[in-house]
Amino acid sequence: MLRYLVRRLLLLAPILFxxxxxxxxxxxxxxxxxxxxxxxxxxxxALVKAYQQHYGLNKPxxxxxxxxxxxxxxxxxxxxxxxxxxxxxxIKQRFPATIELALAAMLFAVFLGVPLGFVAxxxxxxxFDHLSLVASLIGISIPIFFLAIILKYIxxxxxxxxxxxGRISVLIDMKHPTNFYILDAIIERNWHALGDVLKHLILxxxxxxxxxxxxxxxxxxxxVLDVQNEDYVRTARxxxxxxxxxxxxxxxxxxxxxxxxxxxxxxxxxxxxxxxTETVFAYPGMGSWLRDAIxxxxxxxxxxxxxxxxxxxxxxxxxxxxxxxxINPRIRYS
Amino acid sequence: MRGIxxxxxxxxxxxxxxxAVGTAGGASKALPTFVFAGASDPTYLDPALVSDGESFRVTxxxxxxxxxxxPGSTLVQPGLATKWGSKNGKDWTFQLRHGVKxxxxxxxxxxxxxxxxxxxxxxxxxxQDASATYYWQTVFLGFHHNASSDLSPSLYKGCTAKGQYxxxxxxxxxxxxxxxxxxxxxxxxxSPTALKKYGANQGxxxxxxxxxxxxxxxxxxxGTGPFKFKSWTVGEKVELVRNASxxxxxxxxxxxxxxxxxxNTARVQALQTGEINGADLIQPQDIPTIKKNKNLKLLNRPSxxxxxxxxxxxxxxxxxxxxxxxxxxxLDRASVVKSFYAGRGQVAQEFxxxxxxxxxxxxxxxxxxxxxxxxxxxxxxxTLPVPIEFWYxxxxxxxxxxxxxxxxxxFSASLENSGFKVTAKSxxxxxxxxxxxNDGTAGDINLIGWTGDFGDPDNFLGTFFKxxxxxxxxxxxxxxxxxxxxxxxxxxxxxxxxxxxxxxLIMKFLPGVPYAHSTPALAFQKKVKGYTPSPVGTDPFSxxxxxxxx
Numbered sequence: 104m105l106r107y108l109v110r111r112l113l114l115l116a117p118i119l120f121x122x123x124x125x126x127x128x129x130x131x132x133x134x135x136x137x138x139x140x141x142x143x144x145x146x147x148x149a150l151v152k153a154y155q156q157h158y159g160l161n162k163p164x165x166x167x168x169x170x171x172x173x174x175x176x177x178x179x180x181x182x183x184x185x186x187x188x189x190x191x192x193x194i195k196q197r198f199p200a201t202i203e204l205a206l207a208a209m210l211f212a213v214f215l216g217v218p219l220g221f222v223a224x225x226x227x228x229x230x231f232d233h234l235s236l237v238a239s240l241i242g243i244s245i246p247i248f249f250l251a252i253i254l255k256y257i258x259x260x261x262x263x264x265x266x267x268x269g270r271i272s273v274l275i276d277m278k279h280p281t282n283f284y285i286l287d288a289i290i291e292r293n294w295h296a297l298g299d300v301l302k303h304l305i306l307x308x309x310x311x312x313x314x315x316x317x318x319x320x321x322x323x324x325x326x327v328l329d330v331q332n333e334d335y336v337r338t339a340r341x342x343x344x345x346x347x348x349x350x351x352x353x354x355x356x357x358x359x360x361x362x363x364x365x366x367x368x369x370x371x372x373x374x375x376x377x378x379x380t381e382t383v384f385a386y387p388g389m390g391s392w393l394r395d396a397i398x399x400x401x402x403x404x405x406x407x408x409x410x411x412x413x414x415x416x417x418x419x420x421x422x423x424x425x426x427x428x429x430i431n432p433r434i435r436y437s
Numbered sequence: 438m439r440g441i442x443x444x445x446x447x448x449x450x451x452x453x454x455x456x457a458v459g460t461a462g463g464a465s466k467a468l469p470t471f472v473f474a475g476a477s478d479p480t481y482l483d484p485a486l487v488s489d490g491e492s493f494r495v496t497x498x499x500x501x502x503x504x505x506x507x508p509g510s511t512l513v514q515p516g517l518a519t520k521w522g523s524k525n526g527k528d529w530t531f532q533l534r535h536g537v538k539x540x541x542x543x544x545x546x547x548x549x550x551x552x553x554x555x556x557x558x559x560x561x562x563x564x565q566d567a568s569a570t571y572y573w574q575t576v577f578l579g580f581h582h583n584a585s586s587d588l589s590p591s592l593y594k595g596c597t598a599k600g601q602y603x604x605x606x607x608x609x610x611x612x613x614x615x616x617x618x619x620x621x622x623x624x625x626x627x628s629p630t631a632l633k634k635y636g637a638n639q640g641x642x643x644x645x646x647x648x649x650x651x652x653x654x655x656x657x658x659x660g661t662g663p664f665k666f667k668s669w670t671v672g673e674k675v676e677l678v679r680n681a682s683x684x685x686x687x688x689x690x691x692x693x694x695x696x697x698x699x700x701n702t703a704r705v706q707a708l709q710t711g712e713i714n715g716a717d718l719i720q721p722q723d724i725p726t727i728k729k730n731k732n733l734k735l736l737n738r739p740s741x742x743x744x745x746x747x748x749x750x751x752x753x754x755x756x757x758x759x760x761x762x763x764x765x766x767x768l769d770r771a772s773v774v775k776s777f778y779a780g781r782g783q784v785a786q787e788f789x790x791x792x793x794x795x796x797x798x799x800x801x802x803x804x805x806x807x808x809x810x811x812x813x814x815x816x817x818x819x820t821l822p823v824p825i826e827f828w829y830x831x832x833x834x835x836x837x838x839x840x841x842x843x844x845x846x847x848f849s850a851s852l853e854n855s856g857f858k859v860t861a862k863s864x865x866x867x868x869x870x871x872x873x874x875n876d877g878t879a880g881d882i883n884l885i886g887w888t889g890d891f892g893d894p895d896n897f898l899g900t901f902f903k904x905x906x907x908x909x910x911x912x913x914x915x916x917x918x919x920x921x922x923x924x925x926x927x928x929x930x931x932x933x934x935x936x937x938x939x940x941x942l943i944m945k946f947l948p949g950v951p952y953a954h955s956t957p958a959l960a961f962q963k964k965v966k967g968y969t970p971s972p973v974g975t976d977p978f979s980x981x982x983x984x985x986x987x
Contacts, residue, residue: 182648187480187568188671189648196671260706268707273472273674273694385703387672395477395699 111421115414122413123175123406127168130405133397171406180407185399190407193392198411199282200270201388203300204380205373207308209366212315217362219316220323221355227328235320242317247376251310251383258306265306268385272299303386311380315369322365326358333357360427367423371416468679468691469983471965474698474707474716478671481654483637484622485557486564486647488571490974493622494717495675495695497975499540500625500660503531503550503604504616508969508977509739511792511892513617517545517626517661518604526611526927527594533602537684539628540665547598552629554596554606556638563640569647572623575890576615611925613932614895621891622975631659663688663979672697689967689982705960708733714965714983717974719958721779721839727960734963740783740790740954741972743897744837744886746848747874747949751910752881759817761947764825764882765803767810767855768848770952777843778955785951787940789897790889792972795923795936800944810855822858826880828873833866837886837955844884844952877907886953891973894936895924902943909948916942 160167174181180190223235259267266272271284277296279287288297330336331354339349377390385391389408396404479492484500487493505516518531537545557573558581564570565584573580579591592615594607608615618624632638636651649655658666663685664677677693696713698704704716705723709730719727719735727733748764750756755764774782783791787800814823829845838844842863849859862880864870873879889896895903903920905912919942923935959970967980 186478187648193671200672255706260709263710266712267710268698268703268712269696270673272712273676273696274470276676279670382700383703385698385700385707387697391699392672 108425111424115417118417119410119414123172123410124168126406126409126413127171128164130400130402131164131167133400175406175410180410181403183396183404184401185395185404190403193404194389194408194411196282197387197389197392198415199284200386201374201377201381201390203270203283203285203304204307204311204377204386204388205370207304208310208312208373208376209315209369211308211312212319212369213362213366216316216319217323217355217359220320220325221327221350221358223320223324224327224331232324235324239317239321242313242320245313246379247310247313248379248383250313251307251380254306254310255383266303267306270300270303270387271296272303275299307380307384307386310383311373311376314372314376315365318365318369319362322361323358326361327354330354330357363423363426367420370419374412374416468689469986470692470694471690471715471978471981471983472694472696472713473978474696474704474713476697476699476704476718478697479669479675481649482658482666482669482675483627483649483654484625484658485553485573485627486569486640486649486654488623491697493975495677496622496625496658496660497662498664498677498693498978499658499662499666500622500627501662502619502622502625503533504619506620506892506971506973506975508980509971511617511741511794511972513620513892516620517550521616523927526613526925527608529606529608529616531604531606533604534684535602537661538682539631539661540659540680541628541631543628543630545626545661546601547604549629550604550626551596551598552632553626554593554624556632558591558593558595560638563642563647564638566642566647569640570623572618572621572890576618576621576624611927613927613929614893614899614924617893618891618896620973620975625660628659631657663977664693667692683979686979688979690978693978708960708962711962715959715961715968717959719960720834721781721958723960724779724781724958732963734961736959736961736968736970737781738957738959738970738974739792739972740956741792742837742886742888742955743785743788743790743951744835744844744884744953744955745785745788745949745951747879747883747885747908748947749877749879749881749883749908749910750948751877751907754817754819754823755881756911757817758947759813760819760823762803763810763813763817763823763855764852764857765947765950766806766813767852767857768803768950768952769805769851770950771805772851773844773847774953776847777840778953779839781956781958782953783956785954787944788901788949788951789894789936789940790954790972793889793892793894793897794929794933795894795898795940797937797940799937800941803950805851807851807855814856821856822853823856824860825852825857825882826860826862827852828862828864828870828880828883830866830870830884831863833870835886836888836957837953838884839955841884848884875906875908877910889973894939895920898936898939898943899924902948911946911948913946913948916946 182189183193219235223232226232255267258265275296277287277291277293280290281287284300285297288300336349336353339353377388378394381388381390382394389412393405393408396408475491475494477491479495480487480489481492482495484496502516503518504513506512507514517534517537519534520532521529523529533547533550539545557570560570560580561582561584565580567574577591577593578589580588581591590609592608592610592612594609596607597605599605632653635653635657637653639651640647640649655669663680663683665680667676667678669675674694674696679688679691698707701718701720701723705719705726707713708716724735727735746768748755748761754760770784774784786802787796789796811821814821827845827849829841831842833841849861852859864873874883874885887897887900899920902916904917916939919935919939923932923939926932926935961968964984965981966984967982968976970976
């Protein structure tokens with residue numbers, strides 16, 4: 104297990120190097136530069152030239168890449184062209200916001216998807232099963248952006264049950280030692296703030312969690328159908344164990360294995376979906392930040408932000424692989 | 438199974454319970470809180486180092502300049518200076534207001550004024566980057582020691598403090614356009630003590646981007662304004678509190694919160710839900726929604742922009758006046774403004790808005806007249822239809838041009854009726870449309886425009902026509918000369934006359950065809966009173982109050 108872990112960790116370096124190359128050249132393949140994007144009508148030829156010189160964009164690409172690699176390895180992602188703030192400081196501020204949102208979406212997907220899938224499997228071929236299939240198809244096919252707008256319009260604008268924008272009400276004063284607002288509220292014992300933060304997570308969490316919910320429900324259903332016909336389940340039943348115990352100890356535990364794989368794979372989807380969800384809800388996370396950076400051709404933000412998310416994606420998948428062994432002790436890595 | 442369901446449902450119940458706790462209102466304050474939304478966070482809160490509207494929205498409340506603008510206009514009125522004047526146009530004397538204190542308790546006086554101007558004049562290294570000191574370089578051109586040969590010699594020469602309350606600013610040459618420019622927040626007076634204490638003059642260029650390394654610009658902005666800085670949480674809000682010791686009329690608000698909401702629709706929806714009390718940058722498509730809502734209202738920002746059609750005279754036959762006149766008569770400007778500006782535009786007769794001094798109604802007019810256009814083309818010896826390459830930008834909506842494609846299509850049709858054969862060309866606004874326009878490579882004619890930075894005609898006419906530019910491709914010494922003369926003239930009445938003459942000259946010469954001034958919109962809850970939008974976007978929040986309480 105330890106050897107496996109070390110090998111996977113060592114693999115991180117070439118993966119991240121490859122990602123850094125891809126990001127660097129992809130960004131430069133985009134037409135235009137920060138100068139034209141930021142200056143607008145004021146983009147006189149002299150100013151554009153001055154900007155190009157300042158950013159070193161007039162140097163050969165390999166020289167630019169080498170300079171970028173050197174600073175990145177030292178943990179310095181540079182300074183945003185648009186906001187003039189250090190990229191690493193923005194990541195510290197925004198990444199916790201996206202993590203909270205992704206967790207909310209994942210909780211929504213798992214806590215609703217697993218029981219839905221389980222009940223659908225138990226009532227295989229029945230009305231509930233068919234309904235859940237239709238709901239899952241809708242969940243997968245409906246664009247996140249559209250769902251987010253609809254949810255917001257109904258529950259925030261029309262019914263005024265939930266807030267429409269942001270991460271916390273601006274009238275609440277709270278210190279942010281960790282930038283994880285849920286944690287911050289708990290540390291400060293500010294329950295009013297905690298409630299407010301959770302309220303701000305409900306609509307974006309549901310919008311972002313809709314696709315994972317459908318996927319988790321379908322995978323759970325398929326896995327439960329598979330597992331409940333296994334010999335060990337039949338043996339458990341024939342031993343006279345109550346159905347609840349059989350379901351919990353034997354069926355669900357084994358059926359959750361593919362679900363945990365899906366959770367890892369859904370991380371990428373959640374991060375990309377966050378771009379749209381955060382934009383609709385003006386939620387100050389990594390997604391809305393990267394969207395603005397693409398419009399501004401903000402090279403340092405795109406390079407730093409995407410590389411950081413790639414690192415997160417790889418690490419999450421590693422954690423998921425390790426978690427297999429915990430959920431199912433029969434799995435051993437070598 | 439019941440156990441599993443219970444375990445699955447419990448977290449949601451807990452979330453709902455905590456969320457319900459969150460519905461309780463915030464702590465009540467004696468004076469109300471005004472929440473306003475812009476499009477993004479400020480860049481910094483040191484006004485000398487910023488040039489964007491979102492930063493100025495905050496710094497305008499915290500800082501004050503020597504002169505200010507009469508609310509809702511571009512007329513200069515006293516600010517921290519009560520009187521000013523110059524006998525020779527080079528040495529400007531400012532009589533300062535007595536008894537004013539900075540938020541840190543230190544006194545405002547002539548030494549503080551000189552410290553602030555000298556600070557910018559003596560900027561070196563990274564601070565001379567255009568991304569750091571855009572407005573200093575726009576108004577005063579250069580520094581004491583220019584680091585780059587691209588920078589011009591400075592218009593600023595020095596500052597003398599004569600006693601506590603008289604400051605004299607010395608210029609290297611006559612200038613009058615610098616006075617209206619002083620209203621820009623970049624020239625606001627900041628506390629010298631705080632600037633020194635919190636390292637305001639520390640900064641560096643990282644990968645080509647200017648970055649202040651002291652804490653002043655992020656957490657210690659200190660001015661004399663009606664509101665004091667309290668906190669800034671990036672992505673969330675900037676919070677200001679009432680300055681109880683303010684020298685002028687004290688604000689009726691206890692605090693002001695300015696929050697960034699970049700998505701236009703989200704900004705309007707936050708207004709509908711009451712999460713904010715006011716919002717800027719309302720898009721034309723959202724105006725019907727606001728009008729229909731009985732709790733909301735719209736306010737107009739006085740027009741301070743111009744949309745125009747460039748004519749590139751380096752391309753024949755557009756160097757002929759008759760052909761340019763034919764273009765002017767061939768553009769159906771009234772229909773475009775009526776059809777595509779949602780009732781929020783007026784036909785432009787010249788290259789600057791009517792709110793500015795120097796505007797005149799005596800310029801030649803060019804109403805849509807296809808027959809006259811055709812006759813002019815024939816008179817110029819051309820065979821009809823005359824080919825013309827017409828460029829417009831895509832993927833963009835500008836305040837002066839909400840939908841460029843619709844403008845283009847209508848103009849294109851009216852030009853074809855007037856003896857031209859249009860070849861359409863478009864380019865995305867980002868990255869390179871503006872570059873093509875500025876380089877003079879955006880066809881024979883193109884759609885573009887300008888939003889003013891400060892209340893002086895030099896910021897419009899001077900920007901376009903004071904010297905040769907590849908965009909327009911002409912040399913006209915009469916126009917160049919009169920605009921330089923007008924920028925230097927110190928007599929206000931003479932300046933007005935010079936700019937009026939310049940406008941007539943320009944509209945006779947027709948380097949382009951101005952076609953629209955639009956009126957940007959802001960939206961508020963109906964109970965918000967006292968807000969007066971400024972043409973240049975520097976709206977003071979201190980007169981704002983809530984009718985009938987918050």
